[in-house]
Amino acid sequence: MLTELGSAMVRHARADGVMLVWRAQVRSVRRVLVREGRPEDTSFSSSSGHGIQIFTSEGRTALASRDDFEPEPALALLRRVTATAKGPNSLGLRSAHVPELTPQVARAVPESVAAFENIDLAEVAQRLVELEQEIVRQVPGVNLRIAFQADLDAWRIFRSDGTDVLFAMPRCSLRLGATSRGASTPHTVRAAVPGPDPGLPWDDGKVNRFLCRGLRAARLARDLVAAPPHPAGSFPLVIDYALAKGLAHEAFGHASETDQYRSSVLARNGKFRKGDLVGAPHASIVDEAVTGDHAWQPFSSNGVRRERTMIVDHGRLVNGLSDPWSAGPGGVALSGAARAESFKNAPLPRMSNIRIEVDDPLAAPGQFEEYGPEEVRDLLTSAGVLKRHREVVFLSGYSGGQVNTARGDFVFHCKAIYRLSSDGIHLHKPAIFSGSMFGALGAIREAFGPLLLDALGTCGKWGQSVPSSGGSHFFLVLEPDPTVRLGGA
Amino acid sequence: MRIDPLLKVLRSAEPGGAGIRAWSVYVTQGRRLSLGTKDCETGSAHTPLTFSESLDASYLLVWKDGRISRGLLEKRQIVRDAEEALALARTSAYDDPDAAQVRGPARFPEIALLDASVTTTIDGDIGPVERRLEAIRERLLDNGFRIWSGSFSFNDAQARLVTSRGLDAEGVGSTAGWYVSFEGEFGDGFRARAPDSYREFEERLDRLAETVRLLKKDVPPLPGGVCPVILHPHVVEDFVMGTILHNLDGASVAHGEGFFKKEQFASQHQALREDLTLRLDPLQPLKSGSYRFTTEGVPATPCTYIHRGRLVSPILDLKYAKRLGLEPSSVPYSMDTLELEASGTLSSEEAYEIASGGALVLSVLGVHTQDPSSGDFSLAAPQTLKLGPAGPEGRIKTTISGNLFEVLRSDALRLVRFEGEHTPALLFPCRLDPS
Numbered sequence: 001m002l003t004e005l006g007s008a009m010v011r012h013a014r015a016d017g018v019m020l021v022w023r024a025q026v027r028s029v030r031r032v033l034v035r036e037g038r039p040e041d042t043s044f045s046s047s048s049g050h051g052i053q054i055f056t057s058e059g060r061t062a063l064a065s066r067d068d069f070e071p072e073p074a075l076a077l078l079r080r081v082t083a084t085a086k087g088p089n090s091l092g093l094r095s096a097h098v099p100e101l102t103p104q105v106a107r108a109v110p111e112s113v114a115a116f117e118n119i120d121l122a123e124v125a126q127r128l129v130e131l132e133q134e135i136v137r138q139v140p141g142v143n144l145r146i147a148f149q150a151d152l153d154a155w156r157i158f159r160s161d162g163t164d165v166l167f168a169m170p171r172c173s174l175r176l177g178a179t180s181r182g183a184s185t186p187h188t189v190r191a192a193v194p195g196p197d198p199g200l201p202w203d204d205g206k207v208n209r210f211l212c213r214g215l216r217a218a219r220l221a222r223d224l225v226a227a228p229p230h231p232a233g234s235f236p237l238v239i240d241y242a243l244a245k246g247l248a249h250e251a252f253g254h255a256s257e258t259d260q261y262r263s264s265v266l267a268r269n270g271k272f273r274k275g276d277l278v279g280a281p282h283a284s285i286v287d288e289a290v291t292g293d294h295a296w297q298p299f300s301s302n303g304v305r306r307e308r309t310m311i312v313d314h315g316r317l318v319n320g321l322s323d324p325w326s327a328g329p330g331g332v333a334l335s336g337a338a339r340a341e342s343f344k345n346a347p348l349p350r351m352s353n354i355r356i357e358v359d360d361p362l363a364a365p366g367q368f369e370e371y372g373p374e375e376v377r378d379l380l381t382s383a384g385v386l387k388r389h390r391e392v393v394f395l396s397g398y399s400g401g402q403v404n405t406a407r408g409d410f411v412f413h414c415k416a417i418y419r420l421s422s423d424g425i426h427l428h429k430p431a432i433f434s435g436s437m438f439g440a441l442g443a444i445r446e447a448f449g450p451l452l453l454d455a456l457g458t459c460g461k462w463g464q465s466v467p468s469s470g471g472s473h474f475f476l477v478l479e480p481d482p483t484v485r486l487g488g489a
Numbered sequence: 490m491r492i493d494p495l496l497k498v499l500r501s502a503e504p505g506g507a508g509i510r511a512w513s514v515y516v517t518q519g520r521r522l523s524l525g526t527k528d529c530e531t532g533s534a535h536t537p538l539t540f541s542e543s544l545d546a547s548y549l550l551v552w553k554d555g556r557i558s559r560g561l562l563e564k565r566q567i568v569r570d571a572e573e574a575l576a577l578a579r580t581s582a583y584d585d586p587d588a589a590q591v592r593g594p595a596r597f598p599e600i601a602l603l604d605a606s607v608t609t610t611i612d613g614d615i616g617p618v619e620r621r622l623e624a625i626r627e628r629l630l631d632n633g634f635r636i637w638s639g640s641f642s643f644n645d646a647q648a649r650l651v652t653s654r655g656l657d658a659e660g661v662g663s664t665a666g667w668y669v670s671f672e673g674e675f676g677d678g679f680r681a682r683a684p685d686s687y688r689e690f691e692e693r694l695d696r697l698a699e700t701v702r703l704l705k706k707d708v709p710p711l712p713g714g715v716c717p718v719i720l721h722p723h724v725v726e727d728f729v730m731g732t733i734l735h736n737l738d739g740a741s742v743a744h745g746e747g748f749f750k751k752e753q754f755a756s757q758h759q760a761l762r763e764d765l766t767l768r769l770d771p772l773q774p775l776k777s778g779s780y781r782f783t784t785e786g787v788p789a790t791p792c793t794y795i796h797r798g799r800l801v802s803p804i805l806d807l808k809y810a811k812r813l814g815l816e817p818s819s820v821p822y823s824m825d826t827l828e829l830e831a832s833g834t835l836s837s838e839e840a841y842e843i844a845s846g847g848a849l850v851l852s853v854l855g856v857h858t859q860d861p862s863s864g865d866f867s868l869a870a871p872q873t874l875k876l877g878p879a880g881p882e883g884r885i886k887t888t889i890s891g892n893l894f895e896v897l898r899s900d901a902l903r904l905v906r907f908e909g910e911h912t913p914a915l916l917f918p919c920r921l922d923p924s
Contacts, residue, residue, distance in 0.1 A: 030581070035744050042583040045561035047545070053537065061534050065541040067564045084538060090619050091524065092626070093532030121581045143745050179746045179862055185892070186748065186862045229865075232713060232888065232922040259535045262528035263636050263673040325534035344541045346534065400858035404871060406673030409886070411869040413858030432855055432888055434869035434924055462525075462535075485924050487867040487888035 005069055006158035009052065009078055013160045016082050019055040019098055020160040021302055024048075024069065025343040030150045032121050034128040036143070042121050051343035052078050054085045059095035061085060065344045099324040099334075103162035104305060108298040109154075110291075112170045112197040116152045119198045124148050127201040134211060135176070139218035143179045146214075148172070150198045157303035165303045170196045171294050171467060173456065174210045178218040180225050187224040187429075189397070189415050191217040192456045194294035194469070212369035220397075220416055223427055230417045230428035234485050236389040237443075237478040238376060238420070241368065242398035242455035243433070244472030246412040248354045249457065250401040251437030252278075252285050255408065256311045256319075257337070257349040257461075258326035265408035265437075271331040272320045278312060279441030282359040285312040287321060287337075287470075290353040294456055295469040297339055301347035304336035312441070314359075321349045341464035348462055353453055354470040356444070364449030364474045373418040373425045376475060379448050385477055386422055392477070393486065394418040395433060398455060408437045417486070432487035439483030449474030490518045490544065490649055491568045498571035499653070507579055511551040511591040511653045515784040516567065518544045519646035522611045524618065528636045528673075529629075531622065536640070540611075544568070547784055550575070551589045556582040588808040592786035593654035600781060600789070601774040603645065604683030607663035610643045621690060625669055632671070632698045639669035639676070650786055660781050669694065671701040675851055675872050677723075681825065682775040693909055700851065700874075708875050708883035710923040717847030718889060718919035719840055719876070722910035726824045728856045728868070729915060732893050733767065734821060735861040737794050739809030747862055748894060751813055754800045761798040761897040764832040768793040771819050771826050778823030785817075792819045798898075825911050831904045840905040840916050841880040848921060849874040849881055850889060864894040869924060890920045 002024050013020030026048040033041040049067035052074075064081040066073060128146045135144060154168040175192040191213035195206050239247070252266075261267035266278070279285075288308035289296045299305055302324060310318045320330055323338035326349065338347035362383050364371065371379075376394055380386045394417070401412030417428040453471040478484065492514075499512050521543075525536025532538050544564040551557050558578040566574035610617060618641050629637050645663040650656060665684040670676030677697040679685045685693070720729065741747030742754070749760060771779050771789040780789050785807050793801050802818050803809070810817040821827050835843070853868040867890040874881040896902060896917050905914040 039583045039585065040740075040744075041559070041585075042581050043560040044558075044577060044581045045563075046566070047561070047563045048565065049543075049563075053534075055534070061532065061537045063537040063539040065539075067543045067545070081540070084540075091531060091538070091615065091622060093538065094530040096530075096534055122583065125583060145744070145746070177746070181745055185864065185894075186746070187865075188746065188860050188862045229890070232890070259533075260528060260673075262530075263638075323534070344539075344543075346537050346539065348535050399860075400855070402854040402858075404673070404854065407871065409854070409869070409871045411855040411858070413855055413867070429865060430860070431867040431890065432858070432869050434854070434888060462527075485888070485922075487869065487890055487922065487924070 001069060002156050005071055005074060006156065006164065008071060009074065010158055010160050012075060012078055013054070017057060018082055018085065021053045022050060022158040023301060023340070023343045024050040024156045025154070027153045028116065030119055030121060031147065032124045032128060033145060033147045034125060034132055035145045037129055037132065039125040042125060049343050050074065052081050053346065054081050055098050056085050057098065059098055060089065060093055063346055096325050097328065099328060101159070101161060101304065101324055103159070104303055105164050106299065108167040110168065110170055110196060113152060113168050115198045116150060116170065119150055124201055131207070131211065135214045135218055138215055139222065141181055142218045142221050143181050144218065145177045147175045148201055155301065157299065157301065159303050163303040165299045167298050169297055172196065172198050172200045173294065174200055176214045176217060178221040180221045185225065187221050189217040189221040194454055194456050196292050209369060224416065224429060227427045227429050230431055230486060232485065232487055234480045234482055235393040236480050238380065238392055238394045239476050239478065240396055241452045241471040241474055243395055243412065243414060244356045244476050245354065245455040245470035246398045246401045247410070247440055248285050248356045248470055249351055249468060250403040250412055251410040251440060252311055253287065253351040253354045254403050254461070255405040255437065256321050258320045258322040258330040258332060259349050260405055261326070261330045263406045265405060266317060267330065270329060273317050274331065276317050277315050278317055278438050279315045280444045281315040283312070283441055283444045284310065284314055284357045285354065286310055286357060287351050287354040290453060293353045293453065293469055295352045295467045297352055300336040300338040301340040302338050304334065306336040306352065309335045309337070321351060323347065323349050339466050341466050345464050348464065350459060350461060350466055351468055355451060355453055356472040356476065357451065358444060358447035358473060358476065361447035361449060361473045368449070368452050368474050371474065373420060377420040377425060379475065380420060381422070383446055385446065391419060391421040394420050399430065400457070410434065410437050434487060435484035439481040440478065443478040443481040443484055444476055445479050446477040447473035447475070490516055490647060492516050492649065494569065495546070495567045495571040496651060498575060508553040509550050510553045513549045513591045513652040513785065514546050515648065515650045516544070516546040517646055517648045519644060520611050521642065521644045523640060523642040525640040527638050549591065550578055551591060552579070552582055555584070555586065555589065557585050557589050558582045587811045590807040590811065591652045591654050592656055593652070594656050595786060595788050597658055597781045597788050598772055600772055600779055602660065602662040602682050602779060602781070604663050604665070604775060606684060607643050607665050608645050611645055617684065620687065621667070624691060624694060628694055628698050629671070632702060634671045634701065636673060637669060637671050638673070639667065641667045650782060650784065652786060656786050658782060664777060669697065671698065672705065674704050675701050681777045682779065696909065703874055703881050704872060704884045706883035708885060710885045711848060711875060711921060713922040715918050715920050717844035717916060718921055719844050719849045719905060720915045721849060721851045722907050722912040722914050724850055724853055725915055726912050728853060728866070729893060730824060730827065730829070730912065731856065732861045732864060734804065737804050739803045739805040739813065742803040743809050743812050748864055749800055754803060757799040757801065759798050760800050761795060762899065762902060763798040765795065765798050765897060766793065766830045767795040768828050769819050769821050769826055770828065773826060776823070776825045778821060778826030780822060783820055787817045789819050829904070829913055834904045834906055834913060835916065837905055837907050840903065840914070841876055844876050844916055845878050847876050848885065848887060849876055864892045866891060866893055886924045888922050888924045
């Protein structure tokens with residue numbers, strides 16, 4: 001059905017002398033939420049439809065969409081959107097260069113897609129109840145909400161240049177929220193584990209990881225009730241891989257997206273500041289679609305293959321995240337980074353899996369989940385960091401962030417703060433971590449452990465929510481920098 | 490709306506051999522026209538003139554075995570594949586007795602929710618947008634600004650709620666909204682069921698330009714410490730109201746996940762200062778948050794969540810109303826129908842005088858990273874204006890921190906009215922640190 005409709009749309013667009021990007025999407029989302037030993041919500045929802053984006057030879061564009069695949073209304077909509085794009089420009093609309101693209105015919109459909117048909121939500125609910133009981137048994141006194149989501153997001157992109165790309169993105173996750181109970185001031189701490197296969201709740205390795213993270217979150221929610229606030233200021237810091245993902249995503253990732261180069265701090269006069277020194281010479285930032293990852297997207301929503309992008313290479317800006325319409329004007333290579341939440345939306349250059357890599361990381365044996373504040377302090381002691389600084393502040397867990405790309409100001413929030421010294425370990429309430437992106441990347445000194453890239457997020461740029469992910473080495477040490485501060489209280 | 494195929498199947502279906510005891514569907518058919526501008530480029534590949542139309546439905550099915558199914562139906566399932574959709578819904582059925590409620594006929598209030606000019610714009614008359622774009626571009630030049638970004642959007646929709654107990658209600662509505670930011674720094678906008686007047690639009694734009702001019706002037710920072718801080722109405726809506734509403738949510742209350750506990754509603758616990766009231770009036774014509782009935786068929790009525798500091802009612806849908814043994818409440822869909830009230834409200838000029846030596850926080854980064862259940866906050870506020878004897882002086886970058894519920898119990902808290910804003914600003918002593 002889609003082949004016929006897509007081909008017909010292409011024929012009509014060619015006849016009208018316009019460039020067409022036609023995006024068909026079919027998406028299904030299954031959710032189960034368990035609270036207090038029973039399912040509180042179980043739902044199955046699906047959506048499908050297509051978006052028609054037209055580019056005239058003068059570079060004008062318009063987008064229209066319908067939530068069905070009926071041929072006649074689709075062709076009528078194509079005629080309407082073409083007429084609109086070709087019509088008088090009383091709104092002062094932007095005319096852009098229409099780039100020459102290489103036609104692409106490709107498929108990328110992971111094996112796990114087939115299993116989505118056989119998800120038994122009642123069985124999932126039962127399994128979540130078992131996981132909840134396991135955590136409550138070990139950490140009584142907290143309220144838990146445990147959720148499973150299986151999201152299958154399939155796209156087919158036709159372009160009038162002959163491109164026909166089909167890809168499906170399977171995304172599953174186990175998530176937990178733990179709230180301290182009975183306290184005058186409750187605290188909530190969250191944890192998650194992603195995976196592409198809907199068998200995630202029965203995958204022993206993933207479930208063990210989820211239980212480790214869930215238990216730690218539950219204990220932290222309980223312990224935070226009595227924790228004091230931490231004073232504001234600049235400190236020597238240790239951040240974990242999830243916070244490092246936040247730093248890469250909020251600070252550098254967004255500012256490197258080519259649709260905002262007229263205002264981004266990483267651009268000058270609309271061009272990417274390629275070659276400028278923006279961080280420590282042993283630190284790099286890379287974005288790429290990682291197979292099996294929560295934010296994996298092998299092709300852009302314009303049908304361009306997504307390329308691995310080195311944004312910062314050993315402290316220097318190298319490349320941005322781009323799409324066909326902004327790569328050339330921004331002075332960067334085409335990276336196929338455009339993503340859209342829905343067929344209704346215009347795609348924007350976005351991150352996929354973004355990470356900070358540091359040269360010569362120090363060893364951190366075992367799994368990340370084996371590292372509590374004591375073990376992190378041991379790492380710092382063995383590396384001499386606690387000789388250099390009497391006290392180091394450990395920010396643990398990522399709770400989201402935000403950036404002002406015009407100024408390079410970023411903020412993100414952690415789940416807990418630990419003050420580490422040879423005299424002891426003290427837990428504090430979480431606080432905002434904010435500052436200059438350049439100061440933060442320049443402050444990175446040591447890294448511990450291998451890369452871990454499964455820190456989950458949802459990016460809400462320009463009102464469109466798409467999955468994001470990333471990470472870094474288990475832990476990064478940041479020297480104190482006056483432009484990077486812990487917020488206080 | 491073409492929903493007869495769905496209704497026919499609902500009335501006769503036995504999917505998987507399991508009959509349906511009761512059902513409810515809320516169907517929406519809508520159109521949307523939008524246009525964006527990013528860094529002065531209007532209607533670019535990233536912000537094109539966009540038109541969309543959609544038909545979807547939320548449903549609740551109560552099966553004869555007492556289990557329920559809930560979810561969303563897409564257009565294909567409504568107009569053609571309803572039987573298959575219900576069979577699929579049966580596979581996700583689960584036990585949730587509190588949610589197994591289907592409403593019968595009720596009297597719904599008549600309120601103006603549709604503005605004809607919005608429909609005209611979606612049909613293709615984009616003259617009003619042309620004039621406003623021109624006004625924005627003029628402000629850009631007049632103020633020496635380099636860039637602006639923003640958007641215009643127009644929606645119209647019909648909704649129909651049908652249940653197996655004989656409820657069959659229809660409604661129409663529209664929304665029109667715009668948002669503009671200058672210099673990638675600070676923005677403002679408006680959203681309601683009808684566009685604001687051109688005069689109101691220009692006045693808001695001029696206030697925005699004046700604020701951005703002040704933000705472009707850096708002044709020496711304040712020392713860290715406690716000082717008078719005014720949270721701008723935008724911050725109050727985004728952070729303060731967002732936190733209060735999260736904790737009033739029926740699910741949070743019922744599961745003990747919020748700051749307010751269920752027994753505190755029964756005892757009308759004094760949770761906030763004794764003159765603070767939070768109420769909802771969803772019956773005001775053409776407000777963004779006005780409506781006739783919820784998707785479950787609960788009629789819109791004015792209601793009070795917090796009266797003179799005492800907890801009165803959580804925000805309750807049918808399920809959590811039953812769970813908590815309370816009546817379902819009206820639902821706040823937008824800030825323009827929520828009223829936060831206290832005695833002795835100040836004008837912005839009066840507030841500036843009191844807060845001299847302190848700061849006006851225009852926006853905060855990271856609201857979504859806060860833990861709303863504790864009320865603790867630690868927020869970066871890079872768009873803050875230092876307040877001197879003559880009012881706002883220029884920009885400082887700060888972080889603010891504290892506990893929101895302590896603020897809302899404090900005798901020092903004052904509400905402040907800002908021109909053109911529905912929600913009040915808050916003035917209180919707050920920990921502020923330079924950043």
